[in-house]
Amino acid sequence: MIEFKNVEKKYANGTTALQNINLKIEQGEFVAVIGLSGAGKSTLIRCINRMHDITEGQLKVDEVDVAKLKGKQIRQFRRRIGMIFQSFNLVTRTTVIKNVMVSFVPDLPLWRKLTGIFTKEQKIKALEALDKVGILDKAFIRVDQLSGGQQQRVALARTLAQNPDIILADEPIASLDPVTSKLVMDDFKRINKDMNISVIMNIHHVEIALEYCDRIIGIRKGAVVFDGESSKVTQEILDDIYGGKLEEVKASLEEKSANV
Numbered sequence: 552m553i554e555f556k557n558v559e560k561k562y563a564n565g566t567t568a569l570q571n572i573n574l575k576i577e578q579g580e581f582v583a584v585i586g587l588s589g590a591g592k593s594t595l596i597r598c599i600n601r602m603h604d605i606t607e608g609q610l611k612v613d614e615v616d617v618a619k620l621k622g623k624q625i626r627q628f629r630r631r632i633g634m635i636f637q638s639f640n641l642v643t644r645t646t647v648i649k650n651v652m653v654s655f656v657p658d659l660p661l662w663r664k665l666t667g668i669f670t671k672e673q674k675i676k677a678l679e680a681l682d683k684v685g686i687l688d689k690a691f692i693r694v695d696q697l698s699g700g701q702q703q704r705v706a707l708a709r710t711l712a713q714n715p716d717i718i719l720a721d722e723p724i725a726s727l728d729p730v731t732s733k734l735v736m737d738d739f740k741r742i743n744k745d746m747n748i749s750v751i752m753n754i755h756h757v758e759i760a761l762e763y764c765d766r767i768i769g770i771r772k773g774a775v776v777f778d779g780e781s782s783k784v785t786q787e788i789l790d791d792i793y794g795g796k797l798e799e800v801k802a803s804l805e806e807k808s809a810n811v
């Protein structure tokens with residue numbers, strides 16, 4: 552379980568990105584974090600794996616007080632938490648399988664990971680992870696020869712190979728066209744349901760969030776203004792989360808996806 556108790560995050564420049572956050576996320580939930588740009592979605596997600604330090608309150612992941620972790624403990628803790636980014640974060644000039652196997656040697660420098668010799672067992676594990684996201688046939692192809700959607704699936708396979716309890720996804724479909732976005736969301740959903748991995752996703756596409764995620768957390772100006780089941784989200788709630796600017800957000804997303 553992930554538990555935020557009166558969490559505040561203030562950046563060094565004085566910006567309060569999160570204030571008085573109280574949340575409980577149980578193992579196996581599929582949660583979307585929505586809100587306007589700058590509302591604090593990324594900050595919220597990144598506090599969970601200590602990419603950002605909180606400045607007040609307490610954040611616990613399975614009873615581990617995240618703020619108290621130090622050095623090696625942080626690295627060990629992060630192994631249980633996969634992170635997916637909008638930009639995939641892959642090494643594009645090497646093969647798909649090598650990108651996945653990188654997850655087996657988290658403490659080595661990247662060049663060592665990529666030149667490293669992997670065991671047969673590790674190769675099998677990587678192939679299994681690729682199979683789970685439907686791109687086993689691409690294992691020995693260079694990443695730069697794949698489409699955006701396929702690259703995001705490689706990133707997902709890399710995270711799965713690490714055997715995480717939680718996946719944090721920071722706008723995972725923001726660079727994808729609408730059809731590919733849905734395929735990637737199908738993968739997230741399947742992984743969430745079949746493997747009981749918690750997924751906490753920061754997402755701009757409200758309709759997709761409502762369709763795929765079980766729970767919606769709406770953030771406005773660093774505070775939670777809605778927290779409940781997707782099926783309970785009304786237009787009025789969306790107007791509150793987005794301060795009446797939802798149509799503008801949708802129009803800008805449509806413009807972006809036309810340019811993908």
Ligand SMILES: Nc1ncnc2c1ncn2[C@@H]1O[C@H](COP(=O)(O)OP(=O)(O)OP(=O)(O)O)[C@@H](O)[C@H]1O
Nearest residue numbers: 562563564566568587588589590591592593594595
């Ligand atoms: N490293 C930083 N230093 C100072 N302020 C920051 C930093 N990162 C984010 N902020 C500020 O914190 C607030 C929340 O930012 P955050 O990136 O969490 O929002 P967001 O909802 O994820 O936005 P977007 O949808 O545009 O990614 C914003 O006011 C932002 O300018």
